[in-house]
Amino acid sequence: MDVKAVDKVYVGNINVAARRARELLLGKLKLGDVIDWATTFSLWPVHLLTSCCGAEFAATWSPRFDAEQYGALPWVAPRQTNFIIIEGTVTRKMACALRITYEQMPHPKFVIAMGACALDGGLFYNSYNIVRPWEVVPVDVYIPGCPPPPEAVARAIIDLRRKIREKKLASRWLIEGWRHDRDPVKPADDVCKWWRP
Amino acid sequence: MKPEELLELLKHALGGLAKEVTVRKGYVEVLVDADSVVPVANKLKELGFDHVKSVTATDYPKESKIRVTYHVSSYLREDLAKPILGLSVDLPRDNPVMESLTGVWRSSEFQEREVYEFFGVTFRGHPDLRPLLLIPELAERRVLRKDFVVKEESIYEGVPHRYQ
Numbered sequence: 227m228d229v230k231a232v233d234k235v236y237v238g239n240i241n242v243a244a245r246r247a248r249e250l251l252l253g254k255l256k257l258g259d260v261i262d263w264a265t266t267f268s269l270w271p272v273h274l275l276t277s278c279c280g281a282e283f284a285a286t287w288s289p290r291f292d293a294e295q296y297g298a299l300p301w302v303a304p305r306q307t308n309f310i311i312i313e314g315t316v317t318r319k320m321a322c323a324l325r326i327t328y329e330q331m332p333h334p335k336f337v338i339a340m341g342a343c344a345l346d347g348g349l350f351y352n353s354y355n356i357v358r359p360w361e362v363v364p365v366d367v368y369i370p371g372c373p374p375p376p377e378a379v380a381r382a383i384i385d386l387r388r389k390i391r392e393k394k395l396a397s398r399w400l401i402e403g404w405r406h407d408r409d410p411v412k413p414a415d416d417v418c419k420w421w422r423p
Numbered sequence: 424m425k426p427e428e429l430l431e432l433l434k435h436a437l438g439g440l441a442k443e444v445t446v447r448k449g450y451v452e453v454l455v456d457a458d459s460v461v462p463v464a465n466k467l468k469e470l471g472f473d474h475v476k477s478v479t480a481t482d483y484p485k486e487s488k489i490r491v492t493y494h495v496s497s498y499l500r501e502d503l504a505k506p507i508l509g510l511s512v513d514l515p516r517d518n519p520v521m522e523s524l525t526g527v528w529r530s531s532e533f534q535e536r537e538v539y540e541f542f543g544v545t546f547r548g549h550p551d552l553r554p555l556l557l558i559p560e561l562a563e564r565r566v567l568r569k570d571f572v573v574k575e576e577s578i579y580e581g582v583p584h585r586y587q
Contacts, residue, residue: 317556318557318558318561319556319557319558352573352574352575353573354561354564354566354571354573355557355561355566
């Protein structure tokens with residue numbers, strides 16, 4: 227087949243897509259950029275359903291809003307994921323589960339807080355049993371709304387992808403061993419007393 | 424079965440065990456002493472009430488009592504499931520202790536744990552009495568009692584008055 231004719235085929239030819247990706251990645255970019263590029267297309271979130279936002283989370287991956295096109299696939303085991311979406315209210319007991327889940331994930335890992343409850347309490351503002359997620363884990367992107375529509379969740383994933391690509395979060399984390407831009411928002415360690423022996 | 428018919432049935436069946444059987448707006452309430460709650464529950468189970476829908480408690484700080492209410496219903500007899508039946512026990516507020524009804528209705532186990540952690544009511548004979556939803560430090564404070572006051576948080580805390 228004529229190479230120039232093949233170049234004009236933009237959709238559906240996997241050989242052409244693979245060749246172009248190889249030229250782009252290995253020919254022009256550094257290895258760190260390749261890592262960032264790969265991370266943006268393999269953001270696998272943990273399905274940590276804490277509240278009613280989980281319904282919208284599920285709708286995001288339904289055929290209509292198909293968030294799998296961004297390379298994100300909800301997964302059950304936290305040890306095989308790199309991305310966590312906090313779906314709604316975090317109670318004090320659930321904060322321990324959230325922190326343990328976050329600690330189990332391999333780095334580089336990213337957090338999205340979804341819904342008004344995860345921002346600042348929302349409906350349960352003056353409650354004795356509420357923990358803000360930023361007291362437990364460092365949050366990258368917030369999604370406002372009660373609950374946020376699936377479009378907003380998809381938008382947040384795209385925002386996170388852009389953030390990873392532009393700031394080179396994944397590769398810098400791997401090279402430096404720690405994510406230094408999260409240092410000012412380092413979470414409180416002793417949220418639910420499980421830190422103590 | 425109408426609530427009035429159920430009232431007559433209960434008065435006949437329970438006899439002197441219940442302190443008070445009332446019906447109001449379709450809600451039948453059986454008020455018993457803390458000593459006779461297990462015999463009354465057994466009698467209700469013999470009548471056909473085979474599960475507990477909910478266990479809840481109400482705090483009356485002025486009268487210094489806590490009223491624990493079991494809402495019971497029936498799967499097998501449809502006529503008994505129509506009206507709402509509450510089995511209530513009045514307990515002293517400073518030392519609320521009662522017999523657990525898990526031996527009669529097994530479905531009340533988790534809900535008695537909730538009443539235990541939110542109101543501090545201790546159930547004797549409960550197989551696994553520990554906090555269910557709250558962390559232990561919070562469960563000690565008995566958060567759903569009336570004298571527990573949540574600290575008010577201001578939305579504009581720390582923000583200077585820009586809009587006057």
